[in-house]
Amino acid sequence: MTQNSITRSWVASANGHTEFPLQNLPLGVFSVEGSAPRAGVAIGEHIFDLQVALEAGLFDGVARSAVEAMRGGQLNAFFELGRDARVALRERLLELFSEGSTHRGNIEAQGAKLLPLAADCQLHLPARISDYTDFYVGIEHAQNVGKLFRPDNPLLPNYKHVPIGYHGRASTVRASGADVRRPKGQTLPAGATEPTFGPCARLDYELELGIWIGQGNEMGEPIAIGDAAEHIAGFCLLNDWSARDIQAWEYQPLGPFLSKSFITSVSPWVVTAEALAPFRTAQPARPQGDPQPLPYLLDKRDQDGGGFDIELEVLLLTEKMREQNLPAHRLTLSNTRYMYWTVAQMVAHHSVNGCQLQAGDLFGSGTLSGPENGQFGSLLEITEGGKKPIELASGEVRKFLEDGDEIILRARCAREGFASIGFGECRGTVLAAR
Amino acid sequence: MTQNSITRSWVASANGHTEFPLQNLPLGVFSVEGSAPRAGVAIGEHIFDLQVALEAGLFDGVARSAVEAMRGGQLNAFFELGRDARVALRERLLELFSEGSTHRGNIEAQGAKLLPLAADCQLHLPARISDYTDFYVGIEHAQNVGKLFRPDNPLLPNYKHVPIGYHGRASTVRASGADVRRPKGQTLPAGATEPTFGPCARLDYELELGIWIGQGNEMGEPIAIGDAAEHIAGFCLLNDWSARDIQAWEYQPLGPFLSKSFITSVSPWVVTAEALAPFRTAQPARPQGDPQPLPYLLDKRDQDGGGFDIELEVLLLTEKMREQNLPAHRLTLSNTRYMYWTVAQMVAHHSVNGCQLQAGDLFGSGTLSGPENGQFGSLLEITEGGKKPIELASGEVRKFLEDGDEIILRARCAREGFASIGFGECRGTVLAAR
Numbered sequence: 097m098t099q100n101s102i103t104r105s106w107v108a109s110a111n112g113h114t115e116f117p118l119q120n121l122p123l124g125v126f127s128v129e130g131s132a133p134r135a136g137v138a139i140g141e142h143i144f145d146l147q148v149a150l151e152a153g154l155f156d157g158v159a160r161s162a163v164e165a166m167r168g169g170q171l172n173a174f175f176e177l178g179r180d181a182r183v184a185l186r187e188r189l190l191e192l193f194s195e196g197s198t199h200r201g202n203i204e205a206q207g208a209k210l211l212p213l214a215a216d217c218q219l220h221l222p223a224r225i226s227d228y229t230d231f232y233v234g235i236e237h238a239q240n241v242g243k244l245f246r247p248d249n250p251l252l253p254n255y256k257h258v259p260i261g262y263h264g265r266a267s268t269v270r271a272s273g274a275d276v277r278r279p280k281g282q283t284l285p286a287g288a289t290e291p292t293f294g295p296c297a298r299l300d301y302e303l304e305l306g307i308w309i310g311q312g313n314e315m316g317e318p319i320a321i322g323d324a325a326e327h328i329a330g331f332c333l334l335n336d337w338s339a340r341d342i343q344a345w346e347y348q349p350l351g352p353f354l355s356k357s358f359i360t361s362v363s364p365w366v367v368t369a370e371a372l373a374p375f376r377t378a379q380p381a382r383p384q385g386d387p388q389p390l391p392y393l394l395d396k397r398d399q400d401g402g403g404f405d406i407e408l409e410v411l412l413l414t415e416k417m418r419e420q421n422l423p424a425h426r427l428t429l430s431n432t433r434y435m436y437w438t439v440a441q442m443v444a445h446h447s448v449n450g451c452q453l454q455a456g457d458l459f460g461s462g463t464l465s466g467p468e469n470g471q472f473g474s475l476l477e478i479t480e481g482g483k484k485p486i487e488l489a490s491g492e493v494r495k496f497l498e499d500g501d502e503i504i505l506r507a508r509c510a511r512e513g514f515a516s517i518g519f520g521e522c523r524g525t526v527l528a529a530r
Numbered sequence: 531m532t533q534n535s536i537t538r539s540w541v542a543s544a545n546g547h548t549e550f551p552l553q554n555l556p557l558g559v560f561s562v563e564g565s566a567p568r569a570g571v572a573i574g575e576h577i578f579d580l581q582v583a584l585e586a587g588l589f590d591g592v593a594r595s596a597v598e599a600m601r602g603g604q605l606n607a608f609f610e611l612g613r614d615a616r617v618a619l620r621e622r623l624l625e626l627f628s629e630g631s632t633h634r635g636n637i638e639a640q641g642a643k644l645l646p647l648a649a650d651c652q653l654h655l656p657a658r659i660s661d662y663t664d665f666y667v668g669i670e671h672a673q674n675v676g677k678l679f680r681p682d683n684p685l686l687p688n689y690k691h692v693p694i695g696y697h698g699r700a701s702t703v704r705a706s707g708a709d710v711r712r713p714k715g716q717t718l719p720a721g722a723t724e725p726t727f728g729p730c731a732r733l734d735y736e737l738e739l740g741i742w743i744g745q746g747n748e749m750g751e752p753i754a755i756g757d758a759a760e761h762i763a764g765f766c767l768l769n770d771w772s773a774r775d776i777q778a779w780e781y782q783p784l785g786p787f788l789s790k791s792f793i794t795s796v797s798p799w800v801v802t803a804e805a806l807a808p809f810r811t812a813q814p815a816r817p818q819g820d821p822q823p824l825p826y827l828l829d830k831r832d833q834d835g836g837g838f839d840i841e842l843e844v845l846l847l848t849e850k851m852r853e854q855n856l857p858a859h860r861l862t863l864s865n866t867r868y869m870y871w872t873v874a875q876m877v878a879h880h881s882v883n884g885c886q887l888q889a890g891d892l893f894g895s896g897t898l899s900g901p902e903n904g905q906f907g908s909l910l911e912i913t914e915g916g917k918k919p920i921e922l923a924s925g926e927v928r929k930f931l932e933d934g935d936e937i938i939l940r941a942r943c944a945r946e947g948f949a950s951i952g953f954g955e956c957r958g959t960v961l962a963a964r
Binding site for chain 2: 226227232252253254257258260261262263264265266267268270277279280281282284289290291293315316317318339342345346347348349350351352353354355357358359387390391392445446448449450451452453454457530
């Protein structure tokens with residue numbers, strides 16, 4: 097794939113400081129003033145309307161089929177087409193938007209195709225999500241949380257053998273910007289033996305990488321680890337909002353349920369594997385003494401290049417900070433390199449029992465904390481379960497999230513000699529319980 | 531709703547010994563020799579093709595809208611219409627098929643509408659399942675399984691306060707008849723410290739009641755316990771096939787995952803709340819000393835009539851038994867009265883945090899074991915985790931399921947003065963691992 101930092105675009109805002117240079121070209125679904133949602137690609141400060149471009153005859157062959165599959169305003173059928181369609185579309189978009197492109201006049205003449213991203217465009221979920229699975233591959237998070245419950249034995253014996261995951265709720269995944277209504281539920285107050293019912297008092301965020309599944313598999317036919325990367329359509333940011341007090345009371349023996357299912361937020365742009373290619377890394381070496389993965393999880397190509405170097409950031413903005421025009425407070429600066437398992441290992445594991453994955457399924461990585469202060473991906477870890485409140489420039493303190501608080505996830509990839517790319521934001525503001 | 535045991539039908543097979551008398555009228559989706567799936571209703575030994583009947587002008591008003599909503603061969607839009615549409619359709623069907631109906635000639639003249647159920651009809655999932663949730667409300671099962679792990683403390687402290695549930699895998703729910711490919715996965719052999727990979731050696735069934743959700747709710751707007759029954763479209767049988775060895779190794783700390791997601795089978799007919807009305811019972815009294823449910827789970831009408839008296843049965847048929855023409859071996863004879871929580875309590879709990887339910891969502895009750903031998907709803911309980919094999923008339927023994935074994939779930943409701951109704955079967959045969 098063409099991925100050259102000196103390739104510039106005739107779209108001025110795609111050059112220089114932007115999350116969406118020509119090398120990114122993330123795909124999404126948007127609408128303008130109540131129109132039907134349709135597919136687009138982000139470039140600089142604009143959205144390129146793929147439907148209008150299709151009708152204007154700008155796509156041929158495989159790239160045309162790719163855009164045709166996006167009709168109906170959901171990317172599922174496009175995801176199902178797999179890598180070839182994605183690559184053909186990307187190559188055509190690079191042609192259309194490169195500096196000196198002979199198509200510039202043609203595109204500019206139909207100005208409606210390049211819509212200002214900031215203004216009237218509303219972004220939607222890119223796909224219909226059939227199933228959502230949340231993993232737990234952030235080993236530092238697993239250790240930090242484990243320590244709170246089991247100081248001597250933070251990691252359970254299966255952790256380094258099994259890419260632990262569980263089924264999440266698909267119906268309440270929402271695109272960035274959706275408000276987060278504080279949930280009510282049962283909790284067991286400290287020292288009590290009977291639960292009480294009321295608004296969650298320990299509302300938290302979780303910083304995760306989201307993974308969009310591309311081509312699915314037939315039920316009963318596992319995806320081999322060597323093929324797994326081919327089944328991933330792209331990536332996003334995911335906030336696995338969590339009600340810690342509800343979680344602590346409900347989760348035994350079958351896992352988290354209502355503590356997570358009130359909302360899950362994702363950034364709306366699908367950043368493709370092709371855009372992320374320069375930011376691939378080797379899977380970080382397992383510490384001395386850690387077990388080798390079982391053969392169904394082991395692939396040399398995956399070990400050599402199945403990791404990512406993506407910087408992840410979480411910001412908090414309270415109502416008072418907004419009133420006082422204070423900048424957002426950085427809660428977390430972490431990285432995808434803290435994943436103990438690769439995304440290919442997640443796909444291979446999920447399907448090894450014959451479970452059917454489908455185009456548009458969503459995976460969450462699990463919280464991606466680093467080992468140090470400042471790298472923790474949830475307030476549970478930062479405040480040690482509420483014991484060490486954080487202080488904000490507004491004079492406020494926080495153990496957990498208060499009504500009016502906004503959480504903003506961001507991600508960026510940078511590498512010498514390559515254009516830096518970003519993911520766009522995943523935002524959500526907490527509303528008071530009903 | 532008309533529910534009178536002396537009402538007979540002019541369809542001869544609907545009278546006398548049948549699961550589908552005039553009083554049942556369960557809805558489903560079927561196809562004939564590769565035709566597109568379409569909605570039908572079971573009556574005696576026949577399926578009444580609702581699409582053909584619609585086109586023949588047999589429905590008016592609300593009943594007509596109900597059948598129109600079934601176009602496309604999925605009942606989701608019909609479920610979303612709620613109780614009124616279901617009741618109007620039922621009343622019209624009772625009119626059409628009652629003995630002495632003036633419509634008999636009209637229907638018989640178009641013979642194609644009454645198709646023989648046994649012959650060429652293939653039955654499908656009745657709805658597109660957006661989310662599948664598995665509960666754990668069978669208290670005897672929770673106690674039996676708990677005893678295997680924690681002899682002194684079988685029930686966890688939250689059990690009698692929280693209708694425990696967890697998210698299941700929607701993509702692998704299949705209609706009765708789908709084969710069950712033995713899954714592979716990681717297991718920890720007894721005494722070992724490192725897992726091995728291979729075919730599941732402890733394959734099990736779980737006997738559950740399935741619940742089809744009707745009208746959904748908006749995200750953030752809980753369904754009150756008093757309204758919850760209105761959000762249920764109907765019922766089925768559900769086999770939550772389970773790989774016990776995979777489950778034991780993977781389930782900490784986030785719950786069952788691959789041990790359940792290889793397949794879940796449901797009986798294809800949706801038995802409506804109206805058909806089950808005569809078999810409603812009071813919610814069985816909580817034993818002395820059990821806590822009262824929290825107010826959001828408590829409703830007098832639900833306590834008085836939110837239970838069911840449905841007899842549940844599980845049969846095993848091995849390859850050898852089929853060869854020797856032996857009758858199926860009964861593994862379980864249980865009843866829905868062993869549910870500690872009502873279906874209305876499940877709906878109210880699931881949505882109390884604002885989680886959105888959608889028409890066509892599927893709930894499983896959790897395994898419905900009784901307290902006595904012969905009433906256990908899984909081999910895990912019957913054989914005490916493989917320690918006490920069962921003996922079959924074929925001379926075979928079973929700790930868990932072997933390749934070629936078929937499991938058949940059945941259910942029937944009987945009450946003096948009322949026609950007995952059944953659910954149809956939920957079958958599945960185990961195939962060797964690939």
